[in-house]
Amino acid sequence: MSFRNLIHLAGVGKSYGAVNVLKPVDLTIGDGEFLTILGPSGSGKTTILRMLGGFTPPSTGRILLDGVDITDMPIFERPFNTVFQDYALFPHMSVAKNVGYGLKMRRRPRAEIDAKVADVLAMVELSDKAGRYPAELSGGQRQRVALARAIVCEPKVVLLDEPLGALDAELRRSMQDFLKALQRRIRTTFVFITHDQEEAISMSDRIVVMDHGKVEQVGTPKDIYYRPQSEFVAKFFGENNILPARLTAGADPAIESPLGGHALHGAAPAGTCSVAIRPESFSLGEAANTAAGQRSMVGRLESLTFLGATTQLVVRLGDGSPHTVKVRLPTPDLGEGVGIGEAVSLRWSTADVSVLNA
Numbered sequence: 001m002s003f004r005n006l007i008h009l010a011g012v013g014k015s016y017g018a019v020n021v022l023k024p025v026d027l028t029i030g031d032g033e034f035l036t037i038l039g040p041s042g043s044g045k046t047t048i049l050r051m052l053g054g055f056t057p058p059s060t061g062r063i064l065l066d067g068v069d070i071t072d073m074p075i076f077e078r079p080f081n082t083v084f085q086d087y088a089l090f091p092h093m094s095v096a097k098n099v100g101y102g103l104k105m106r107r108r109p110r111a112e113i114d115a116k117v118a119d120v121l122a123m124v125e126l127s128d129k130a131g132r133y134p135a136e137l138s139g140g141q142r143q144r145v146a147l148a149r150a151i152v153c154e155p156k157v158v159l160l161d162e163p164l165g166a167l168d169a170e171l172r173r174s175m176q177d178f179l180k181a182l183q184r185r186i187r188t189t190f191v192f193i194t195h196d197q198e199e200a201i202s203m204s205d206r207i208v209v210m211d212h213g214k215v216e217q218v219g220t221p222k223d224i225y226y227r228p229q230s231e232f233v234a235k236f237f238g239e240n241n242i243l244p245a246r247l248t249a250g251a252d253p254a255i256e257s258p259l260g261g262h263a264l265h266g267a268a269p270a271g272t273c274s275v276a277i278r279p280e281s282f283s284l285g286e287a288a289n290t291a292a293g294q295r296s297m298v299g300r301l302e303s304l305t306f307l308g309a310t311t312q313l314v315v316r317l318g319d320g321s322p323h324t325v326k327v328r329l330p331t332p333d334l335g336e337g338v339g340i341g342e343a344v345s346l347r348w349s350t351a352d353v354s355v356l357n358a
């Protein structure tokens, strides 16, 4: 899916005194995009969101909205709304009053407020709770009130800082589906923070992966998963095989690794490098049946773990090789199976081998 550019962060960085907490970020956010900022605690996610929202000024760089510089625009003038992790509902106001508050501050006519509040309460499936107070609601319901309050003024962008963090696992999953469906329906840009990889992968159009105040990679969930550019990203999402590699010199630089040689796509890595391939990127197959762009290698089976729908194999890449790979196969593909210590022919596509910068 492609989006019209809405927001541009141009070299936006942040320091507190002498301490740099965010290296300059260059990022565009699309109109209607679901963009997730993902990273471990302390990596700088909230810092980016706070600067977008106008809660704290950047130390370097500019923020543009539709080409207009809004770096110095006060919070309440930005057509943005924020959903905080603790929801920040007014305890003494009913659900309807909480949701209508922003419209009331904007001095909208009473009839319009009532109609819009009724509309968004229907959207978040809380029409029957309009008269309740926050203390009379469950966690998931409070979450939906906070969402309704954020979208009722029809902001261009909704900023959500770990909004699902306080919910238990089951409720969290149903809120993920709910939030995503709501975002698709209203087509409003969501900038969503999480530290949960699966949540990011399942909900986002694109993911910004952060570590230690630095953007490690920006891409679609599939890019991030199958085309990691750094060891951090390769290890951050699920299981991966990371193998040492080196760049061979010459007119046609290539990558040499325990998986053999691969043409280098894209830029040459700086310094030392490694390669990554997902366990599920392998299949079983003889060299004789290898298609263009595929490679094969005979290894030796070291272990086999039945995991239900899939089975995990550990395969040594040739006798005496110091390297093994994890291989994840659909269990039915194993057929009669192979025994420990026996030879296995692995096949993979060179396109599934990512080159990582150290």
Ligand code: ADP
Binding pocket: 016, 021, 039, 040, 041, 042, 043, 044, 045, 046, 047, 048
């Ligand atoms: P995240 O949301 O990814 O957990 P934050 O963006 O909140 O991370 O914080 C990034 C870093 O900036 C952390 O090391 C944090 O301690 C630091 N930090 C955040 N706010 C301030 C502040 N007001 N003063 C000094 N350091 C801060």
Ligand code: MG
Binding pocket: 045, 046, 047
């Ligand atoms: Mg945070």
